[in-house]
Amino acid sequence: MAAHLLDLGTWANGMSPHDVHRRPLVSACDGGHRNVVKVLLAHGADTSGAVEVASRHSHLAITKILLKHGADATGALEKAAAGGYRVTVELLLDHGADPNDGPPNSLIYAIELEHVPLFRL
Structure with a gap:
């Protein structure tokens, strides 16, 4: 259905160019809809915020697709660590994410969760 609507001329970035949380790509990442x-x-959708949303829900396949596409991963490591x-987290670190980036940084989430393997990673 998404492909059909886009072929009919629907804008790939939805109705609101300024509200990142209402963009179709972010919504698809939130719901785990890899094919969408x-x-x-x-179709050229804006990737702003998409990796962060996919990582917050640990949609690993979608996160990989977005990273391969060159999407910005700012904030994604923090969201993955918080969950x-x-x-x-390992995928994002391998992709070059800074473990000290973000308020609070990812290490603090690992400590708060008492997640020893995540802390060691």
Whole structure:
């Protein structure tokens, strides 16, 4: 359905260019809709905030797609760490995310969760 609507001329970034949380790509990331994410990226959707949202829910496949597409991962490590999602944290660190970035930084979340493997990572 998303591909059909985009083919009909619907704007890939939705109705509000200023509200990142209402953009279709962010909504697709939030819901874990990998195929919709792929369609929207193919139609030039703005990736702002998408990696952060996908990481907050540990949608690993979507996070990988977005990173491969070159999306900005600012804030994503913090969200993944806050959820205790070790595999997503590892992916973001391998992608070059700074573990000391963000208020509070990811290490603090690992300590608060008493998540020893995440802390060691």
